[in-house]
Amino acid sequence: MSNTLPLAMLIELAQNKTDDATRRLGQLQRAQISAAEKLELLIQYRQEYCDQLQLQMQDGVSSSRWRNFQHFVGTLDDAIEQQRAVAAQADTRLALGRSDWQSNKRRLSSFDTLAERVKQQQAQLANKREQRASDEYAARQFRVRMIAAAE
Template structure:
């Protein structure tokens, strides 16, 4: 079992930060999808009302009802522009969230790579120590046998 390196604490912190960034990214993706769905809904709603107005105009429409439709469509256009701004902002936030997640993923990968390198170095040093100890025991046995056989 390998001993815990001081770097392991940093690695765990980086892993936690990456997981938190992934959760934030998921929330940002949901918000972005929701913003675009609302925009699509408003656009569809506007198109439907515009077609409805067109049909009513073809069959004759009182001026007051025409003004009401035009005012409603104008209000709807304002809502569409607001939703476009919200969707654009959601896109920007999602891009920043992706960058944040990528930063934390790279940082974690760096710590993991460094920890692996340190563990390999420690394993090589341990293997060398064990080989040296084994060589020393073999040399002592040889010397003991040689001393006993000459006596």
């Protein structure tokens, strides 16, 4: 019984760590999805802006408007590159978070397996004690009958 108390504490600690890792993983997944959506939105916005300019160029575009377009697209390209970096960091953090979660889950599973083995060993010991007590009782009953028959 003294073995099970520290094991129960280890299981509880491992469960808490796994729960924390699960929450962190959820946050990391949301952050990764958000970063990817923002990147996609910037790329889509750039494409729409370029499409609009293409339509306007059919009617002719002034040089100042062309420079403004180039400047704006350059700014969008910079924002896209920055968002790609953010998305890549979010992907990396998510992969690390997933690895941490898996590690905690394996640790918890190991403790659960160990606890199950301890439980099985205790059950086997209890069964052996019960069998021994039953055998001793049967042997005593046999001796009593033998003594009674001999008298």
